[in-house]
Amino acid sequence: MVSLAMTNKPMTLTALPATWFDGRSSRRHAVQLLVEAQTLVMQPLDSGMAVQHHALADLRLSEAWPDSAWPLDLPDGGRLWLDATTAAALAPKLPQRRAGLAQRLSASWAGAMACLVCLLALLVWFDRQGAGLAAEGLLGLMPRSVDHKVGELVEAKYGQFGFVASTLPMERQRRLRARFAEAAEQAAPGVAVKLDFLRESKKEAGFNAFALPHGGIVVFDGLAQSLSDDELMAVLGHELGHVVHRHGMQNVLRSFGLFSVAGVVLSDFSTVAATIAATLQGMRYGRDAEREADAYARRFIAQQSLPPQTLAAVWLKFKAEERRLGVSGIPDWLSTHPGTDERLATEQAGQR
Ligand SMILES: [Zn+2]
Incomplete structure (x- = not known):
């Protein structure tokens, strides 16, 4: 569930910092996160951008990649990147991940995705450096x-x-x-x-x-x-x-x-x-x-x-x-x- 409020009213409670990608462009946005009841409130720091509300039940925190941030997928295709402090504060409020085989599969899937992302980044890099390096x-x-x-x-x-x-x-x-x-x-x-x-x-x-x-x-x-x-x-x-x-x-x-x-x-x-x-x-x-x-x-x-x-x-x-x-x-x-x-x-x- 996503609802977009058209206001951008400032928040007074302690907010958690995060980085947000909307899933449509590669632009990153600095945001602040707050939990109100069963809802995650995401406030972009760029002026004029709308505050978003997401039901906590719809969110899933993935495994962090080594030396990297924690990805939190949003139901609208967007993704938040959390640092360890923000992830630790949010994790207890999010639905528990299923343990056992599903968790291990999901972890290896994340690993495979990480591999793919790196491979694509390298392909782009090699392409720009001139193809066919021996x-x-x-x-x-x-x-x-x-x-x-x-x-x-x-x-x-x-x-x-x-x-x-x-x-x-x-x-x-x-x-x-x-x-x-x-x-x-x-x-x-x-x-x-x-x-x-x-x-x-x-x-x-x-x-x-x-x-x-x-x-x-x-x-x-x-x-x-x-x-x-x-x-x-x-x-x-x-x-x-x-x-x-x-x-x-x-x-x-x-x-x-x-x-x-x-x-x-x-x-x-x-x-x-x-x-x-x-x-x-x-x-x-x-x-x-x-x-x-x-x-x-x-x-x-x-x-x-x-x-x-x-x-x-x-x-x-x-x-x-x-x-x-x-x-x-x-x-x-x-x-x-x-x-x-x-x-x-x-x-x-x-x-x-
Ligand atoms: Zn030989």
């Missing part, structure tokens, strides 16, 4: 904390992926960890890395290695057992290249784009990050990212004073593994462009 450009907007969140979420799923504890001798694990930590600190100071050894229970221990956005690098037993420590350092240099160039997050932005940025803006990106994490495992780096990581590995090898043919030796072992397993058995790490032959040719040409 993933590389967006990457600069994405705080490093997101890389960490995504990495941690993928890490938590290792068990589901069938990754089990490594059987590599502890002494070798310790030695490689210490050596890589020192080399990474030298090559990429300030970039956090963590080396883990695992076994792929379903794939002959796994002739494979990968890097996560937060610097978590995994080497599988199958690969570690086939390569020397020097050769493993070359592989780790390649994976470090993926971390330094944020190739994982580039993939994420290419696939999720604004959606993931919107999640970050909401500072509640756990749902978005979980979706990203669920699909990240199936993602492959593109040809350019692999070449960039190979180039990084070459510089890394030189910096560590390893023989320049170390990377070529790695590719030769991958080729042998490809032959042994056949096309269907090509390890994930390799099943992306450029192929092993091209990589081998690049390394051998570079050494001439």
Whole structure:
């Protein structure tokens, strides 16, 4: 029920401040609220605007968004925004919200709406900045904390992926960890890395290695057992290249784009990050990212004073593994462009 009084008589009782949108224009109006009997009296502070009366029974106070005001929907499509003090004073006078499932659904619906509003705001912003910002450009907007969140979420799923504890001798694990930590600190100071050894229970221990956005690098037993420590350092240099160039997050932005940025803006990106994490495992780096990581590995090898043919030796072992397993058995790490032959040719040409 709405009734508009045509007068604008001043109120003498203590009024609660609020902001009012009439639901027809984007203009905000400062108002004062009073409760008289079972009616909310809303008095706009702009002179000449009519006082409104709304039955309290018709009003519903929604959940506040994080660090935001409380929305109070009016039956005529308008909306009031209340600060915490006003909301606390009004809440006991308003109809009680239904608890339980309905409340939780309404809360998540509010969350979904908040997400949508942020997404729309971002779309407008990107449109004004000139459409088609590349993933590389967006990457600069994405705080490093997101890389960490995504990495941690993928890490938590290792068990589901069938990754089990490594059987590599502890002494070798310790030695490689210490050596890589020192080399990474030298090559990429300030970039956090963590080396883990695992076994792929379903794939002959796994002739494979990968890097996560937060610097978590995994080497599988199958690969570690086939390569020397020097050769493993070359592989780790390649994976470090993926971390330094944020190739994982580039993939994420290419696939999720604004959606993931919107999640970050909401500072509640756990749902978005979980979706990203669920699909990240199936993602492959593109040809350019692999070449960039190979180039990084070459510089890394030189910096560590390893023989320049170390990377070529790695590719030769991958080729042998490809032959042994056949096309269907090509390890994930390799099943992306450029192929092993091209990589081998690049390394051998570079050494001439
Ligand atoms: Zn790679």
